[in-house]
Amino acid sequence: SQQGEEDPQALSIQEGENATMNCSYKTSINNLQWYRQNSGRGLVHLILIRSNEREKHSGRLRVTLDTSKKSSSLLITASRAADTASYFCATDTQGGSEKLVFGKGTKLTVNP
Amino acid sequence: NAGVTQTPKFQVLKTGQSMTLQCAQDMNHEYMSWYRQDPGMGLRLIHYSVGAGITDQGEVPNGYNVSRSTTEDFPLRLLSAAPSQTSVYFCASRNRGFNEKLFFGSGTQLSVL
Secondary structure, rough: OOOOOOEEEEEEEEEOOEEEEEOOOOOOOEEEEEEEEEOOOOOOEEEEEOOOOEEEEEEOOEEEOOOOOOOOEEEEEOOHHOOOOEEEEEEOOOOOOOOEEOOOOOOEEEOO | OOEEEEEEEEEOOOOOOOOEEEEEEEEOOOOOEEEEOOOOOOEEEEEEEEEEEEEEEEEOOOOOOOOOOOOOOOEEEOOOOEEEEEEEEEEEEOOEEEEEOOOOOOOOOEEOO
């Protein structure tokens, strides 16, 4: 079964607005990663947050991690039309193998 | 560096045919993996490898075989294709370790008729 589940499945906003996506997972993790996929392309790594971190920033991206709730959120500030893509979280399993398991993704549409 | 290279980009098979999806990386990554992506299902892990000669199953391994004879290559074999294997397949690689990011290929779109 899939480890991570993103919420919402789809999100449509206007340019300049903030976009928030959430990820919930089932087991203890070493880290949680967020990836982006443009239509028809491979995934590209955005940001990694370790299990002992609570918040991380990269440019317009802000990721939070709450290990007690087994959840993470990805915030994209001041969104642009070019941010239109699908966003996925991926997790490993603490004490387990090195495999990364992905959720089903959130499809973000930013309208100009 | 070319990164992760997948071939072919598109393939149409008939039910029962066999084929191999190729994946090669030039980043000296020990960890390599195969995912399939279906609408509404996200990415599901098929098989992965942590080094030459070592492979393991992911979430959906049935119907697929892998081997890892070199660090660079990680082919995925469909021995007898079924319509349920119609999907987009992605190969990904990274360094060993729990805090390493994955690098993805551009994908292979496979249709099984």
